[in-house]
Amino acid sequence: MKYCSNCSKPVVSEIPSGDNRLRYVCRHCDSIHYQNPRVIAGVLPIFEGKVLLCRRAIQPRLDYWTLPAGFLENGESTLDGALRECYEESHATVVDAELYALFDIPQIHQVYVFYRATMPAPDYAATPESSEVGLFAENDIPWEHLAFPVVEITLRRFFQDRQAGTFTVRQETIEKKWLTQPKDT
Ligand SMILES: [Zn+2]
Missing domain, CATH: 2.20.70.10 (Ubiquitin Ligase Nedd4; Chain: W;)
Known part of the structure; x- marks a missing residue:
């Protein structure tokens, strides 16, 4: 400033x-x-076991894949913001949203909130913000082309929890190692 x-x-x-x-x-x-930190709300949309990802049509990280998420607006709950961003970025509608992840990224002054949610139908489309939108099975996730470490962490936790058969709310602080070495798991 x-x-x-x-x-x-x-x-x-x-x-x-x-x-x-x-x-x-x-x-x-x-x-x-x-x-103060900014809040980013997003959705982990699931259809028949597959995860919906969006290929970014905007900077930063143009052409990389992400979960639909964006900055919360004033006057909006995190859930409302997550659902709005999901629709804006993928034209997907979801139901049964449940809080899944609260990730703090103090170094870049961001707080991420992700909801797990179900897509009642495989309805989605490219949007001005997403050049491509698609459903991915775990084995097809473009791990090397994810936009942000927080997206990779959210997806890895999701698949871990699904394999374990139980989802709990994940709360983590994402540290510098993730920001500089996103492939270090
Ligand atoms: Zn002044």
């Missing part, structure tokens, strides 16, 4: 009195601009 969103004057980075973290502070209008 360079300029104050309130008065457009330059901001400085400093620890305000009574605080213990660096903030962007405007000395002209005394605004303190707090920045």
